[in-house]
Amino acid sequence: MRCISLLILTLVIFGSLISTEPSQSQEKTLDDQANEISHSLLCPVCQGQSVAESNSNLANDMRQVIRKKLQEGQSRDEIVAYFIETYGETILGAPPAKGVNWVLWILPGLAIVLGLFGIVIFLYQAGSKKEEKLEIAEKTKSKSDGIYLDKIDEELKREET
Amino acid sequence: MKFFRTANHIVVFVIIVVFIGLLAYSIFGNRETPKSSPLIGKKAPDFTLNLFDGTDLTLSELRGNTVLVNFWASWCMPCRQEARALENSWQRYKDDDVIFIGVNVWDDSSNARSYMNKFGGAYPHGIDPEEEIQVDYGVGGVPETYFIDSSGYVRNKFTGTLTEQIIDYFVTKTIEEKDINIEDENTK
Numbered sequence: 004m005r006c007i008s009l010l011i012l013t014l015v016i017f018g019s020l021i022s023t024e025p026s027q028s029q030e031k032t033l034d035d036q037a038n039e040i041s042h043s044l045l046c047p048v049c050q051g052q053s054v055a056e057s058n059s060n061l062a063n064d065m066r067q068v069i070r071k072k073l074q075e076g077q078s079r080d081e082i083v084a085y086f087i088e089t090y091g092e093t094i095l096g097a098p099p100a101k102g103v104n105w106v107l108w109i110l111p112g113l114a115i116v117l118g119l120f121g122i123v124i125f126l127y128q129a130g131s132k133k134e135e136k137l138e139i140a141e142k143t144k145s146k147s148d149g150i151y152l153d154k155i156d157e158e159l160k161r162e163e164t
Numbered sequence: 165m166k167f168f169r170t171a172n173h174i175v176v177f178v179i180i181v182v183f184i185g186l187l188a189y190s191i192f193g194n195r196e197t198p199k200s201s202p203l204i205g206k207k208a209p210d211f212t213l214n215l216f217d218g219t220d221l222t223l224s225e226l227r228g229n230t231v232l233v234n235f236w237a238s239w240c241m242p243c244r245q246e247a248r249a250l251e252n253s254w255q256r257y258k259d260d261d262v263i264f265i266g267v268n269v270w271d272d273s274s275n276a277r278s279y280m281n282k283f284g285g286a287y288p289h290g291i292d293p294e295e296e297i298q299v300d301y302g303v304g305g306v307p308e309t310y311f312i313d314s315s316g317y318v319r320n321k322f323t324g325t326l327t328e329q330i331i332d333y334f335v336t337k338t339i340e341e342k343d344i345n346i347e348d349e350n351t352k
Contacts, residue, residue, distance in 0.1 A: 047304045060270040061304065068299045089209075089302035091202045103189055110182070117175055124172055 037070045040082055043096050053096060201302055201310075201321040208233075208312045209300035213267065213290030216277060221265065221288050224316065230262045230338050231312040232331070235298060237271045238279035240306045246326040247283035253331040254287045261314070262335055267291070269298045269306060311335065313342040 031039070041055035046062045054062045054069075065086075072082045086094050098104040203209075208231075212222045223231065234250060236243040254264045266289035268276045273291065280289055292298075301310060304323075311320040311334045319338040322330060 047302075061298070064295050064299050068296055071294075071296075088202055088206075089300060090304075091302075106182070106186065113182075117179065120171070120175060 033070065033073050036073055036079065037066065040069050040073075040079055041066055043083065044086055044094050045096050047090050047094060201318070203302060203310075203318045204321060206318055208310070208316055208318045209297075211292060211297045211300065213265070213288070213297075214293055215288050215290035216280060216285065217288075221290060223265075223312075226263055227316055228261065228314050230314055230335060230342070232262065232264045232335065233267060233301070233310045233312065234264065234326070235267045235269050235301070235303050235306050235308045237269055237306045238275040239271065242325040243307045244279075244283060246307055249326050249328045249331060251284045251286055253328050253335075257335065258287070262339075263287070265289075267297055269295070269303065309334075311338040313338050315342060317342075 038055055042053050044054040044065070046052045046054050046057035046059060046065075048059055048061050049057045052062075054065045056062075069082055072085070077085075083095070092099065098107050100108050208223060210222065210224045212220055215221055223233075234246075236247075250264060250266075257264070264287035266285070266287065268289060268291045271291075276289075276291070297303075301308075307323075307325065309322045309326060310318055311322075313319050319341045320334045322334060
């Protein structure tokens with residue numbers, strides 16, 4: 004009985020996964036594509052706003068052009084290339100990963116790695132210095148302790164005699 | 165211990181080299197400035213304007229002439245300031261294979277017409293019903309002016325208020341540059 008219920012449960016789960024698959028793989032609507040492209044482009048006359056976010060006349064025109072080009076069957080890359088050709092690479096929300104721009108992509112990760120490396124070195128050095136200090140302290144302590152114990156022994160002997 | 169000291173030095177060295185490199189690139193790097201246009205040296209995007217006199221004008225039909233394309237709007241104060249200079253220059257150049265075109269953008273057509281009545285409209289002015297020209301030319305604001313040579317290549321761009329001297333300078337420059345070969349563009 005338990006096996007049968009497990010089998011039914013498995014079939015239900017797989018069935019639901021299969022039934023949801025086509026909707027996930029459905030092509031994005033024109034609005035979604037236009038919105039996605041608009042978000043990836045910076046409005047040339049605004050302060051840090053994307054074409055999708057800006058209410059300027061130019062951003063409005065740009066959104067219309069994006070829609071028109073999508074309706075004509077142009078791909079996302081072709082449309083972005085068109086905007087780079089007219090406004091330059093500064094229109095891109097994120098710098099393309101090529102040439103010197105690689106530095107911008109690598110630098111944050113590199114900074115984190117170097118920072119972690121620096122912390123490890125610092126902690127290691129601090130730890131080893133602490134150990135050294137403890138060693139020295141123990142040595143000096145045992146040395147001084149020895150002197151005092153010797154003195155106590157001497158005094159005890161003196162009293163005994 | 166010695167390894168860590170050496171590694172420490174290498175890390176500091178790498179950081180210094182990276183920052184010096186970035187600083188050098190920001191100073192000497194060949195980057196586009198906001199006022200230059202990626203279109204300079206490229207074929208001018210073609211367009212057809214609906215002129216205010218009811219006729220149409222297509223840029224590619226003006227091949228053989230030096231063309232000044234001025235983007236303006238009636239609400240734009242610098243456009244009003246430069247209107248007289250454009251009219252005067254047009255009067256001087258109209259017999260020399262130099263054509264001026266005014267493209268009215270982001271405007272109300274009745275306001276644009278009254279603007280033209282007030283500030284003159286001797287040379288062709290029009291609008292793009294599709295409102296695409298300004299995007300094709302990478303216009304960021306008004307006034308902006310593009311200078312196209314007789315072969316149909318964008319040679320110069322000027323952002324801001326024009327004067328007769330500035331117009332003379334760029335028209336002359338555009339006429340002189342027309343014989344300079346543009347790499348790869350002729351093969352397109």
